[in-house]
Amino acid sequence: MNWLLDYVRPKLSVAKTEKDVPDNLWDKCPQCDAMIYGQELAKNLYVCPHCGYHMYLRPRKRFRMLFDDEEYSYLEAPKVKEDPLNFKDTKDYRSKLKSAREKTKFDDAFVAAFGKMGGHGVVIGVMNFNFIGGSMGLAVGEGIVQAAQFAVERKVPLILVTASGGARMQEGILSLMQMARTTLAVKQLKDNHLPYIAVLTNPTTGGVSASFAMLGDITIAEPDALIAFAGARVIKETIKADLPAGFQKAEYLKKHGMVDMIVNRHDLREKLITLLNLLGNTYTKGE
Amino acid sequence: MNWLLDYVRPKLSVAKTEKDVPDNLWDKCPQCDAMIYGQELAKNLYVCPHCGYHMYLRPRKRFRMLFDDEEYSYLEAPKVKEDPLNFKDTKDYRSKLKSAREKTKFDDAFVAAFGKMGGHGVVIGVMNFNFIGGSMGLAVGEGIVQAAQFAVERKVPLILVTASGGARMQEGILSLMQMARTTLAVKQLKDNHLPYIAVLTNPTTGGVSASFAMLGDITIAEPDALIAFAGARVIKETIKADLPAGFQKAEYLKKHGMVDMIVNRHDLREKLITLLNLLGNTYTKGE
């Protein structure tokens, strides 16, 4: 076991822990263009109070929203090889990583925490879309593998909250391999009959959608979230035709059988707890 | 074991065993209207030599065509309750059964035999379409269950050649239950990792298609065979529109992913033997 538990007990105010995004600014809703005061938005879990649009929710806020009493402990970020390809495009990947770390205060685009939900021990992993588009490379893949292993060792369910543009192409083939590795992570849960619930938020695309995101025992999506394998632009260019209304949105995926339920962020914690109650309350198997 | 093996060694000419259908008559091809001399048709396995249409092939002919050296032994027909509902429509069911038995010289619409194919021991079951439309009641269901049990006891594969209008409605709910029972029959093979190959011939419809017929490890269809759940007439009346060309034909089902291969009757024995060779030649599992 290479887990160090860094208990943070974040009984702190929103403003204090999220210094990077002061809540006393005004934000514009990307859907209805309404200007919303930061504190109001934070109080409303970053759901637009005017049109219900679900904006991106940062990992810490997601954890506080989900865990009992806003208490949880982070799982240590995994150690992985940095920039394994020595990748350079117009700028180099290392500097991209550096600025993403400064911006987000996280090591990479995935962070997991252990805590309780409705009294159940549970591991929750959250993707950080602000970290290079939530893209999945070694660190994300290994983070998910380790979160799954931790859940299996503790015999608790795993909840993964996705938000990703897909694979981290700067890590080349090694990022592609994370599709297999995160699938294996999910398999550990299944092999142990522990629940794995996928919560798909806007956007969940590419290699992330085509691996662990689509393999939940139960699949929840936030309203209007974009959930796609191929990008709409690529498809449009390929087929040279317009795309249907609502294409690749959560509601579209539900209609097409890929999502169990669409849950408003305000109801998410309660619904997850009910699901944990249901999946945990199995009758004792016969003698 | 309640099996009596009735070795018949049918080293007899076609004409002699199939007195009910003299081969010295002319038959009209239902597809191209060509008149074909009976002996020619029999020699050509009841495939029209002009257009390739696959006419119905009686169980005995099917067995002789498939088994090595035309040698096989019948599995005793199961004993089941006759006319459990005391069913009467415009005439009574018992008299229908009686005339079907006289016409076909078989007890009911299913008959199974044990023999060798390419050296492999194998149970082959054939539906008799001439027996009340090959419909499935207690006798067919029980026959399939017992054929499967026999195959499992002998540790040999099962091949079922279907031809049926669906459930035997004169046996009411008990005929419906045969969908479950024949599915269980297939499950016995699967549980024992013994191959079950479904050979779908014209027509395979209703409750037969929606049970064992669609559950083969490998699914073969004869060319142009009608394979359907709901009848085309019912669908047409329901949707009040024309049906697509080739609707519910073997080729249509293959295109829609339901059939592995369409095999001309002349190649059927050879292909089945190859499949048995392949499915039987599994490498020795590790120590």
Add this chain to the structure above:
Amino acid sequence: MADKTIYLDFEEPIYKLDTKIQELKSCCDDKLAKDFNKEIANLEKKTQKLLEETYTKLTPWQKVCVARHANRPHSIDYINALIENFMPLAGDKLFGEDEAIVGGLGFFNGQAVMVIGQEKGHDLESRIRHGFGMPKPEGYRKAKRLMELANHFNIPIISLVDTAGAFPGIEGEERGQAEAIASCIMEGFKMEVPYIAVVIGEGGSGGAIALATANRILMLEHSIYSVISPEGCASILWRDGSAVKKAATALHLTAQDLHKFGVVDEIIREPLGGAHRFRDETVKHAGDVIWKHLTELKKLSPADLAKDREEKFLAMSRIA
């Protein structure tokens, strides 16, 4: 749900009495009402007797009509009344979400269960949404997925059967209606959890048995379960669509017939006058019977549950 009682043809005398009672109750002021009280009580007694006479002697065809009655409690009514914290689950993870099948997890007397039911809808809008209770292949594949999920987490399954049959259309055939039903039947046999099927209304042929390869098969008193609809049977065997009554009788499709054949384990009594008249009592009583069977099945080991189911069906038509 439906506010107004819908009367079936053979309920004409009951309808007349009910109407008269209604008139007496509403068409007069409070003072007069008192005078009518006796007459109303009299009429109500008559109605009760009539209901009793009618509903203890329903013909098979009348049972067909009752089983299909629009006011009869549907799957959603059972779920609403019996299941707490119901979490509906959607989709087959292959092609689509078919609301002809409603399914999900919930607590039944504190026990987590997976409910999978065919739902016909109760008004035009909901009937269309639920595909008139006739599942397409994706509906059966959704049911199969929910069974797998239940089995994986050791959660008992309760299926509610109420369908005229699988959807007869091009899409259904195109997407493998036959395969979907066959696989759903097979999946039922794989379950290592208690699996109870309840025919609550119409058990229509292959579309019904797909959800009924269960450890226990229960039927509401006036529900039907048949290899073919009386209409279909009449038109094929009598070549006369109007021979439905003869067909209904010949098919032996009532709960009482099926119980005699050993196909059904227990008949769930309906209040006199039918489930559509006494929705709450019916559903509550059905819940009690289901719970009784669930309690019994919970005593079996996972392997024994599968074995129990196989033996039940293997024995089923060996009855001599």
Add this chain to the structure above:
Amino acid sequence: MADKTIYLDFEEPIYKLDTKIQELKSCCDDKLAKDFNKEIANLEKKTQKLLEETYTKLTPWQKVCVARHANRPHSIDYINALIENFMPLAGDKLFGEDEAIVGGLGFFNGQAVMVIGQEKGHDLESRIRHGFGMPKPEGYRKAKRLMELANHFNIPIISLVDTAGAFPGIEGEERGQAEAIASCIMEGFKMEVPYIAVVIGEGGSGGAIALATANRILMLEHSIYSVISPEGCASILWRDGSAVKKAATALHLTAQDLHKFGVVDEIIREPLGGAHRFRDETVKHAGDVIWKHLTELKKLSPADLAKDREEKFLAMSRIA
């Protein structure tokens, strides 16, 4: 297959030499031919040297072009050359038959195997039929079904990876491309039989790894395997579609790169000049290498085969 050699841009000098040799060989009568023999031999030596120089130093982008070469042996060529009694199997038993994936049972050196390969086709008609080697969800579900079948009968699996990626279209998204790929990846890990993946040409992202969660991953010498096409990468990161050469280099998508990363177990040598020039030798040699690995894997128990695969992938990016 293709009768005429198709030359890539960077093969211009080779093309010129080949043309000259061809001219000398054909444009003169037998008497004269003798006089040219020496020159022809000379030129052929030169070609050989040029091929050697070119093909030992292919740039990543050149490898991309070679990997996509129309004359390169495709899945069907491997099947035809290596597999006896091939029995193609069709369909996902759910929605459709997708010929972008060819699959079936056959004998490989006397051993029954399940071959599952992406097939691009070799002329316009066959390219259309095979969907340009870009599987739709039904293709991956067909692959999954064939894996299950192979596993059930204890038959080893050989997958042949050759795709630009999964089909990017409305139908693909509608029918769950993401789910289909994810499930296919998962299925690979469930196998308790030897499973060998061979990247024979283009290993395009998610569409490729769906068929490559194997015990052994082999790559033809000039094949590629990448998280994104150089074109896609160039347009996203350089915002310049013509930066494909830079992107190809940056992505480290060659067999040699992947072997270094530990993603690929063995590189299958191609004759100098590439698989598209020496189709038969390439395929035969690939067969020998696959057979060697299969022989090794056959020594493992079913449980160990699954464990071997899991451990391989769990370890894969822990390389420091």
